[in-house]
Amino acid sequence: MGDAIDLTGDGGVMKKIVRRAKADAVEPSEDLPLVDVHYEGTLADTGEVFDTTHEDNTIFSFEIGSGSVIRAWDVALRTMKVGEVAKITCKPEYAYGRAGSPPDIPPDAILVFEVELVACRPRKGSSMSSVSQERARLEELKKQREMAAAVKEEEKKKREEAKAAAAARIQAKLDAKKGGGKGKGKSKKDMFPLPSQF
Secondary structure, three states, X not given: OOOOEEOOOOOOEEEEXXXXXXXXXXXXXXXXXXXXXXXXXXXXXXXXXXXXXXXXXXXXXXXXXXXXXXXXXXXXXXXXXXXXXXXXXXXXXXXXXXXXXXOOOOOOOOEEEEEEEEEEEOOOOOXXXXXXXXXXXXXXXXXHHHHHHHHHHHHHHHHHHHHHXXXXXXXXXXXXXXXXXXXXXXXXXXXXXXXXXX
């Protein structure tokens, strides 16, 4: 959608917006440090997915600036708004580094994360009403995702049924051609019509 932005000035964390948020969307802040995200992580070299929330449709939550995630996420998520989807490419020193790299990720791997910022929330206890509103909103979002998944499944089923019907029509035409002239003559019913009733 746009060019990649160098968020760290040394090419360590690059961000490319895939889908922009609405202009009035909220962003993480001191008041809203807790974020909920959907993401998929791949190895830049091979494109192999090593971690994703899409398979089980879960949401990953963390607090920005608390050190609970890799540095690249802390840097990039501060620049995002709710509803935005961005591709974040990070060098090893902004990812797991050599020491903390998971076994299935080479320590010098460049990682690419496609991240969707789903929500920003206050810390627990900041405002109970906003927390319950947020929970209701997340529940609604989950329902929308499940409905979208069901629609996709239905469309897939229809496509498969249409394919099967088309294959059956082609087979029927082939069978009719194989049959040659059989069945073209008049049947006995045509030769001996039933007497009309007076």
